[in-house]
Amino acid sequence: MIIELNNENFIKETSSGLKLVDFYTTWCKFCNNQNPILEELSENGMWIGKLDCDKYPLIAKKFGISGFPSFILFKDGIASAQFAGFHNKTQMLNKLTSYL
DSSP, rough: OEEOOOOOTTHHSSSSSSEEEEEOOOTOOOHHHHHHHHHHHHHHOEEEEEEETOOOHHHHHHHTOOOEEEEEEEEETEOOOOOOOOOOOOHHHHHHHHHH
């Protein structure tokens, strides 16, 4: 399951465990192409949160998000890795594994 993040639940949802957050916009072609890959990863047990940066720009600004899609891997509430751009499934898994 993918969790939609917002101003009210962002801190609570990312405060414990290993969490991947997708910072996206609805108008971004690469973000839209990334969605099926994220759905597949979430169906296989990976926790994924999505934050619409047009709706919640202050959170995006707090983490220095300037391009889409951008991803931050949180470990117990701390941003431990950040990367941007479209990634196919293999690239995404390799990227995440390199940060674990």
